[in-house]
Amino acid sequence: MTQQAHPFHLVDPSPWPLTGAAGALLMTSGLAMWFHYGYTVLMLMGTALVLLTMFQWWRDIVREGTFQGHHTSPVQKGLRYGMVLFITSEVFFFLGFFWAFYHASLAPTPELGGCWPPTGITPLNPFEVPLLNTAVLLASGVTVTWAHHSIVEGNRKQAIQALWLTILLGFYFTFLQALEYHEAPFTIADGVYGSTFFVATGFHGLHVIIGSTFLAVCLLRQILFHFTTGHHFGFEAAAWYWHFVDVVWIFLYLSIYWWGS
Numbered sequence: 001m002t003q004q005a006h007p008f009h010l011v012d013p014s015p016w017p018l019t020g021a022a023g024a025l026l027m028t029s030g031l032a033m034w035f036h037y038g039y040t041v042l043m044l045m046g047t048a049l050v051l052l053t054m055f056q057w058w059r060d061i062v063r064e065g066t067f068q069g070h071h072t073s074p075v076q077k078g079l080r081y082g083m084v085l086f087i088t089s090e091v092f093f094f095l096g097f098f099w100a101f102y103h104a105s106l107a108p109t110p111e112l113g114g115c116w117p118p119t120g121i122t123p124l125n126p127f128e129v130p131l132l133n134t135a136v137l138l139a140s141g142v143t144v145t146w147a148h149h150s151i152v153e154g155n156r157k158q159a160i161q162a163l164w165l166t167i168l169l170g171f172y173f174t175f176l177q178a179l180e181y182h183e184a185p186f187t188i189a190d191g192v193y194g195s196t197f198f199v200a201t202g203f204h205g206l207h208v209i210i211g212s213t214f215l216a217v218c219l220l221r222q223i224l225f226h227f228t229t230g231h232h233f234g235f236e237a238a239a240w241y242w243h244f245v246d247v248v249w250i251f252l253y254l255s256i257y258w259w260g261s
Contacts (some may be wrong), residue, residue, distance in 0.1 A: 009070040016057040023049030058217065065234070066226045076233050083237045087244050090207075094248050097200040098255060104192045105260055112191070116260065121193050122185045123261035129180045130257040133173055134249065137208075140169035141246045144215070144239050151222070154229045163219040166242070170212035177205050197256055204252055207245050214238040 023046050030043025065071035071079070105116040113119030124130060147162035181198075188198040218235045221227060227235055 007072040007074045009064065009072070009075045011064075014057070014060065016053050016060070019049060020053040020057070023047075023053055062221065062226065062234075066221075066231075071231070071233070079233055079237070083240060087240060090244060094200070094203070094251075097196065097203070098251065100192075101196045101200065101256060101260070104196060112193075116193075118191055118193050121190060123193075124180065124184060124257065126253070126257040126261050129176055130253055133176050133180075134253050136169050136173045136176070137246050137249050140166050140173070141243060143169065144242050148235065148239050151227055151232050151235060152229055156222070159222055159227075160219065163215060163222060167212055167215050167219060170208055170215065170242075173208055174205060174212070177201070177208075197260075200252060200256060204245070204248055207248070211238070211242045211245050214241060 026042055026046025027050055028046070030040070030046050033039040034043050104112070108114055108116045108118065117123045143162045143165040147159050147166060150156075150159035150162055186194050186197075188194050215238050218227075218238045221234060
């Protein structure tokens with residue numbers, strides 16, 4: 001065929017899935033080596049390879065969607081379904097943490113003292129840093145919605161301002177959570193309370209960092225005139241992900257910080 005007679009995108013052969021998989025293997029095995037033997041070279045090599053793969057793979061997708069016109073309406077529809085299914089898988093990922101938390105807290109065993117929080121655990125005050133973090137994330141949900149409306153209306157300046165604000169709020173949340181971890185009166189080794197607290201809030205914190213990176217890439221693309229009023233799914237995916245992170249935090253705050261304390 002000398003020309004494409006269908007609206008779908010047949011992706012060219014790419015080395016990035018292979019390099020990404022190799023980088024992930026090196027990074028995870030390197031983490032294990034670091035934990036057990038203090039050896040960091042494998043982890044650093046894997047992290048560098050993953051970062052290089054991310055940059056080059058995203059560059060290719062931006063080129064295909066923005067400059068080559070491969071992201072037609074049917075292709076964008078498929079991308080939307082993919083993002084919805086990905087967020088659905090993330091919902092079930094966090095559901096497992098909530099299940100573990102409520103399984104332990106609703107019927108605490110004699111080993112825990114028959115009460116929740118377990119005997120000997122001093123929980124964090126939910127009306128101090130956790131409440132501030134809740135306000136920060138809710139504010140970031142407002143600013144990312146402001147950015148979305150600005151892009152749809154073609155208001156470039158406001159879209160850039162709103163994205164900057166959202167990213168700053170995301171990194172402020174991460175900073176506050178790091179301080180909270182540093183000052184927490186318990187550790188991940190303190191039984192089921194410590195493990196459920198740090199694993200659930202820690203994975204949420206990781207998702208905030210990923211979402212902030214996602215939005216930072218969108219900010220760069222907005223500055224480079226990649227988004228139009230009708231063609232900006234890259235930003236929409238980031239906004240959906242950010243709203244998901246917000247909702248998960250509300251459940252974490254209400255369950256682990258407030259009710260669990």
